[in-house]
Amino acid sequence: MNVRTLCLGILSFSDMTGYDIRKMASEGHFSHFCEASYGSIYPALSQLTGEGLVTCLHETEPGKPPRKIYSITSEGRATLVQLLNNDEPGPDRCKSEFLFYSLFADQLPASQFRALLVKKISEISDKIDGLREAMAHCEHEPSHFAIGYGVALNEAVLNYLTTHLEKLDRPASQKDKPAENQLLELEDEQ
Amino acid sequence: MNVRTLCLGILSFSDMTGYDIRKMASEGHFSHFCEASYGSIYPALSQLTGEGLVTCLHETEPGKPPRKIYSITSEGRATLVQLLNNDEPGPDRCKSEFLFYSLFADQLPASQFRALLVKKISEISDKIDGLREAMAHCEHEPSHFAIGYGVALNEAVLNYLTTHLEKLDRPASQKDKPAENQLLELEDEQ
DNA sequence: TACGTCATGTAAGTCGTTACATGATTGG
DNA sequence: CCAATCATGTAACGACTTACATGACGTA
Secondary structure (H helix, E strand, O other): OOHHHHHHHHHOOOOEOHHHHHHHHHOOOOOOOOOOOHHHHHHHHHHHHHOOOEEEEEEOOOOOOOEEEEEEOHHHHHHHHHHHHHOOOOOOEEEOHHHHHHOOHHHOOHHHHHHHHHHHHHHHHHHHHHHHHHHHOOOOHHHHHHHHHHHHHHHHHHHHHHHHHHHHHOOHHHOOOOHHHHHHHHHHHO | OOHHHHHHHHHOOOOEOHHHHHHHHHOOOOOOOOOOOHHHHHHHHHHHHHOOOEEEEEEOOOOOOOEEEEEEOHHHHHHHHHHHHHOOOOOOEEEOHHHHHHOOHHHOOHHHHHHHHHHHHHHHHHHHHHHHHHHHOOOOHHHHHHHHHHHHHHHHHHHHHHHHHHHHHOOHHHOOOOHHHHHHHHHHHO
8 A cells, every 4th residue: 555545545535735645645534544645645645646547726815825625536536446356455454663662661760661651541542532533423334444453442542551550550469458448449439 | 754764774683584574564563654665675675785774695505595684783773772762763664455445335235244244354363363462472562562552452342343343244134132131143144 | 405593703784773864833 | 914715836855565586395
């Protein structure tokens, strides 16, 4: 899935500027499974225009920065479907510096890892909120599925991280308490 | 987290060959958050050796292919901790061609997406089994945490995908059946 | 005997990021 | 008025992947 295909795919949903595409991929509700920067999107868009897979409308409204609105052509749509049919999707690949970092949590100041966990938890909470919001307004079934995937995944991670944080915070002396008591305490905290 | 740091990190656990490192990162129980190929690992290892951050032992047992066993030096350990302290981990980045593909599920033969789901489900099941296995034998707390993260995440995804597959398979006529009946049918299938 | 696994390495090339350059508008 | 956001683009650079080259051992 290179940037060309990504642009084609996103434009198949609606007309957009390069700026919009970047936002969708890197910050929007598709950002949990793709990414692209301006430096790759703009060249890809010119290339696709040259090939007739998208068209470009120069919009120069006075009082607004000029924008280029790209639309996918029927040829572009055909190419997209062809690309998807030709080769099946490669394996998912994730890079988490956070998890790599966590591997050495015992060799670093304890407060540092704790702070990192807290930060991560808050980031993920925000992400989930955004995805839920998007899902509520989304009619398109496949997009709904893809966003729901992100929600499910991030909720599991959030839960895992939160549980781990509680473990870190619970003093060692409480470790041997009966499970029931621990449960009660957790409920009190919420 | 470049390949240099990755090698340093993995070697901080135990001595290894480049071949082993690649396996750990790309197939082993760290593969859900990092990745590296031979083409980047071998050069990184020579570079690190040149800098004195790792040492290399040529092992040439007759009847076995010669191997180079790398060990991290105390200097290497210090550098690793320094790297981790200096800059905090960047954001996690995931690329899922599967999810991108799923966005266009309605524009492709229905059987094709179904087959893809089934395949993905089986891959994830295997992955979870492997991670669980690794976790059972793992004493090192931080590794345990990182692997547990992978288990939690993949179980959520597995569950999401399985539920979705069942939805696809349930004929439209059954959609309005009482929930209890659907549950019974599902249990019968297993 | 042929294939899979162990094992190392290089060279060419792809792909994409980072950083820079530019400039208008909007909101606090 | 200053910062953030909207908006487009390029050039240099870097990191990594792919494909190739090589070879020995074990096993079905």
